[in-house]
Amino acid sequence: MNATDRTPADLLSSALAADPGRPLVTFYDDATGERVELSVATFANWVAKTANLLQGDLAAGPGDRVALLLPAHWQTAVWLLACASVGAVADVVGDPGAADVVVSGPDSLDAARACRGERVALALRPLGGRFPQVPDGFVDYAVEVPSQGDRFVPFSPVDPEEPALIAAGREFSAAEVVERARAEAPELGLTGPGSRILSGLAYDTWDGLNAGLFGALATGGSVVLCRNLDQLSDEALAKRIESERVTVVRR
Known part of the structure; x- marks a missing residue:
């Protein structure tokens, strides 16, 4: 970070x-x-490919709303940064009827x-797998993104x-996302490079987004993002915290 x-x-x-x-x-x-x-390199590559898909194939630009x-x-973290790269507004769990994508x-x-614009479907399968059959009216992200360019220029x-x-x-500017993530880092326990936060929070609030992505990105740290963490026993969670060298937990 600079x-x-x-x-x-x-x-x-x-x-x-x-x-x-x-x-x-x-x-x-x-x-x-x-x-x-x-x-960082692998994540950035996914972001570049997704941003190229968003800007090129889906014709999204600055100010367009992406639900x-x-x-x-x-x-999801990749899509958040792809939207930021294009200048599109990432509307998390937003109204698809009011979205361009x-x-x-x-x-x-x-x-x-309900979206009258472009629709993209993510199977969210392990290893980024495809849908067995593409949902009607959607493009399959896992099919479309691999062929996109590895570098992105808006x-x-x-x-x-x-x-x-x-x-x-709540609406945030790009600068506000960065400033707020930096300002709240001490409250999250993110002290800089080497900090590693485990988050089991949903991505539907600023707190979840900050703990699960932006805070680590703003401080040079890293995130262990956990979905369905409630299915993990306390003993298994403790082992994960140790094995992943987690420094702070938010759940």
Whole structure:
């Protein structure tokens, strides 16, 4: 991270320049047993491909609203940074009927059909797997994203003062996301590089987004993002905290 970073995309660029090989997001789904670890470089590559899909194939640009009907998941984190890279507004669990693009998990496809714009479906299967059959009216993210470019350049510069995120009805500019993540880092226990936060919080509030992504990104730390953490025993959680070298827990 650099003091001059004004957007979440800037934070990711700085992390990539500083130490591309370090872990950034480690994801667990305790309903399926899935574990995925993404280094800064791997995460940034997914973000670039997704941003190219969003800007190119889906024709989204600065100010367009992208409703993310997704749980706390590593692919959701990718979409949040892809929106930030394009300059689109990530509306977390937002109204698909008011969105230009909707990105839906398998459990919210019916609601997502209210979007009159482009619709993207994520199977959220282990290893980024595809749907056995593409849902009607959607494109399958896992089919479309691999062929996208590994580098992303926005058609228009992203304005840090423009809206970038909507969480629980609250709108944040890109600069505000960065500033608030930095300001709240001490409260989360994120003290800088080496800090590793385990979060079992949903992505439907600022607190969940900050604990599950933005706080670590803003401080040079990393996140262990856990879905269905309530299915894990206290003993198993303690072992995970130890094995993943977690320094702070939010659940």
